[in-house]
Amino acid sequence: MATEPTPTIAPASTAPTVGFDLDMTLIDSRPGIHACYVALAERTGVFVDADQAVTRLGPPLADELVRWFPAEEVPAVADLYRSMYPSIAIAPTPALPGAREAVAAVRAAGGRAVVVTAKHEPNAKLHLAHLGIEPDAVVGDLWAEQKAVALREHGATVYVGDHVGDVRGARTAGALSVAVPTGPCDADELRAAGADVVLADLTAFTEWLAAYRAARA
Helix, strand or coil, X not given: CCCCCCCCCCCCCCCCEEEECCECCCECXXXXXXXXXXXXXXXXXXXXCHHHHCCCCCCCHHHHHCCCXXXXXXXXXXXXXXXXXXXXXXXXXXXXXXXXXXHHHXXXXXXXXXXXXXXXXXXXXXXXXXXXXXXXXXXXXXXXXXXXXXXXXXXXXXXXXXXHHHHHHHXXXXXXXXXXXXXXXXXXXXXXXXXXXXXXXXXXXXXXXXXXXXXXX
């Protein structure tokens, strides 16, 4: 059986460009998304199991909506959800431990921090602004292997995420995959998907980054 080729990791400078996923990597978006699904169900009259939906965060919104709505209705329902999102989901969503420090550590080292997420880009920017997290760039509406487009464009040599889709995005881009099991995928799943590094959470990132830079100095 053919196996997926191992990506060639791009050479890293001592001040690398680091990509970060958003949902369940930098932010705990479950409270806000849960509230938005509840409101969506009330608005449309269609049952959505918000408790289950927030256990599957990572893939595009349409992947979840198609579980509850006919496929032909999903684009319009997605637009409705996104329009409701700012007033419902931003305020209750906290940063995950170590998130601010991780982004700040990259920038303090002279590198660039780029958020690459499947979330609708305007809503992703609202989350970051609300929480005072200041990356150098934000690119939204990209999932799994599609994330490689933005990672390559910005020259990212590291990508940090919580989902096996993030691992695939990093590998496709030829970037080092750093994973945190703070989302729906546990550490074993992330390693099996090909993560190069698995940290307990982002509170370990700053120390890891210092060691990574030192090893490549």
